Amino acid sequence: MAHIAEHYTAYHPRWLRTHVSTYWWLRKRSYFAFILREISSVFVAWSVVYLLLIVYAVGRGPAAYEELLEWSRDPWVILVNVSSLLLVSFHAVTWFNLAPQALVVRFGHTHLPGSLISASNYAAWVVVSAIIAWTLIGG
């Protein structure tokens, strides 16, 4: 925001807008949680890239897949993936908790309680996760 020269007249009163620091989100816990949730988008994107790298390696054969598994054991890669897991899970929890506000289910004149909508989202999370785990390591 440009600094306004300080000669005020009746027709050009003093500006009421104050400058907001670029680091405004460090001021409060809730602001920080907001920006953390926003940053989760970067890790969602990384997760997709990582997933595609796995698909690509498997498509090239067992040797390429082994190479990818070796690379995934690199401490830096583990660090990125652990951070991704934490932030994507944070996204999931905040998303499911918010679902009742976005989705109002009505039966005649009564509303389905929000807790039930959240609970069904969490249930879906458990079911989908179980299917993925079972497909990959069970059976």
Added chain:
Amino acid sequence: MIRRSAEPLLWMVFSAGGVVAALVLPMLLFLFGVAFPLGWITPPSAMHLSSVIGHPLTRLALVLVCTVSLFHAAHRFRYTLYDGLQIKHLNEIIALACYGGAIAGSLVSVYLLATF
């Protein structure tokens, strides 16, 4: 000419991607990013994975997961830059980079899974 805003559609895809990413990604990250590399669980063999990915339903699901998750991420990141860094004046360039990246990633996913 009536110019319709793409914004409602973008918010819809953002929301769909938010659900899909939340449901699918944590388990995949836990397995491939943490549990397999750290040796907690034995990773599946290349043959097993190849047959899982080879199934048409898996490939369809993966393309869907990749596409909507990438658009979700692009949309959210675009607004992070607006609010967090207050660089509203770079509006067009940011939107182009974010959605362009999502489109490019989606095309790669379609290509990889169609030719798998």
